[in-house]
Amino acid sequence: MAVPLPSGRALSAAEATTVLRDTDARVVALVGPSDAGKTSLVACVYDLFQQGPLGAIGFSRSKTLHSLEITCHDARMASRRAEPHTNRTPIGAVSFYHLELVDTRSGQRTALLLGDRAGEEYRAAADDVQSVASLVEVNRADVLTILVDGKRLIDNIARHNVRVDVSMTLQALQDGGGLTSRPRVAMVLTKLDLVKASAVQARAFRDFARIAALVQETFGANLGEVSTFQVAAAPRRSDVDRGIGVDSLIEYWMRPRLAPVARIAKALLPDRMFARLAPGNAPSGDAL
Numbered sequence: 653m654a655v656p657l658p659s660g661r662a663l664s665a666a667e668a669t670t671v672l673r674d675t676d677a678r679v680v681a682l683v684g685p686s687d688a689g690k691t692s693l694v695a696c697v698y699d700l701f702q703q704g705p706l707g708a709i710g711f712s713r714s715k716t717l718h719s720l721e722i723t724c725h726d727a728r729m730a731s732r733r734a735e736p737h738t739n740r741t742p743i744g745a746v747s748f749y750h751l752e753l754v755d756t757r758s759g760q761r762t763a764l765l766l767g768d769r770a771g772e773e774y775r776a777a778a779d780d781v782q783s784v785a786s787l788v789e790v791n792r793a794d795v796l797t798i799l800v801d802g803k804r805l806i807d808n809i810a811r812h813n814v815r816v817d818v819s820m821t822l823q824a825l826q827d828g829g830g831l832t833s834r835p836r837v838a839m840v841l842t843k844l845d846l847v848k849a850s851a852v853q854a855r856a857f858r859d860f861a862r863i864a865a866l867v868q869e870t871f872g873a874n875l876g877e878v879s880t881f882q883v884a885a886a887p888r889r890s891d892v893d894r895g896i897g898v899d900s901l902i903e904y905w906m907r908p909r910l911a912p913v914a915r916i917a918k919a920l921l922p923d924r925m926f927a928r929l930a931p932g933n934a935p936s937g938d939a940l
């Protein structure tokens with residue numbers, strides 16, 4: 653009997669659900685506008701493990717090797733260009749990248765399911781909170797990873813919109829029921845190489861700290877915890893190492909799930925929403 657080989661392509665929500673049932677896994681939603689650096693971060697994580705373990709954390713295996721290879725290839729090509737160039741993630745369903753990691757001290761294996769989609773879809777959610785229900789990676793996230801584009805923060809004009817964008821996105825996720833599982837939040841300042849090379853770096857770091865504080869203040873009651881990180885996933889400057897800051901982020905992603913919050917009474921939630929929350933109760937096409 654022929655046994656189908658795994659395709660190695662990024663997983664759909666339904667396929668990611670199977671991983672969640674079979675292994676100790678964390679769902680990481682990568683949230684941010686187009687160009688923030690979400691796909692570059694996925695590529696960087698995979699690339700770093702190709703060079704060897706990160707401290708005590710080693711790479712064990714992946715069900716999505718083929719897609720990770722393609723993503724890395726695209727990211728390397730993009731970062732070699734003098735002019736910024738983006739392989740925009742096409743609009744459509746979320747793609748889950750799977751990495752099973754091992755803590756060499758304990759032997760404990762933990763799978764990461766990194767959910768990546770086109771940034772424009774998060775923007776659309778801010779305009780129409782109904783669409784939050786379709787952001788399966790957010791609804792099931794253990795860690796919401798909110799990317800704050802360092803390149804926009806060092807721009808005298810664009811910086812004013814960054815804080816508003818983050819608040820509007822989180823407000824929409826909250827209003828659309830996307831924070832009901834009280835995810836932990838990683839606030840990630842991206843493109844650290846550009847920030848560090850900028851004459852206004854002190855202001856940019858201050859802006860970033862203020863945005864993180866605002867998230868804590870405004871949405872903290874619906875979030876597990878808020879932590880900040882600074883990364884350079886695809887630096888264009890040689891004075892900043894590729895992947896700086898990413899190891900701490902991975903360690904945060906892998907942390908054990910927070911104790912489950914008291915379940916919200918079913919009667920208070922629309923059936924559709926409850927189906928997404930109850931483990932093993934998710935529909936197969938649009939699962940998690």
Ligand SMILES: Nc1nc2c(ncn2[C@@H]2O[C@H](COP(=O)(O)OP(=O)(O)OP(=O)(O)O)[C@@H](O)[C@H]2O)c(=O)[nH]1
Nearest residue numbers: 686687688689690691692737741771843884885886
């Ligand atoms: N200088 C610098 N550029 C970066 C860094 N990380 C990403 N970029 C660049 O930022 C641009 C956007 O990166 P992507 O990872 O494609 O952004 P995205 O968030 O996936 O965007 P969408 O798919 O459109 O939602 C690309 O040109 C990257 O090369 C970084 O650490 N430093």
Ligand SMILES: [Mg+2]
Nearest residue numbers: 690691740741
């Ligand atoms: Mg992308």
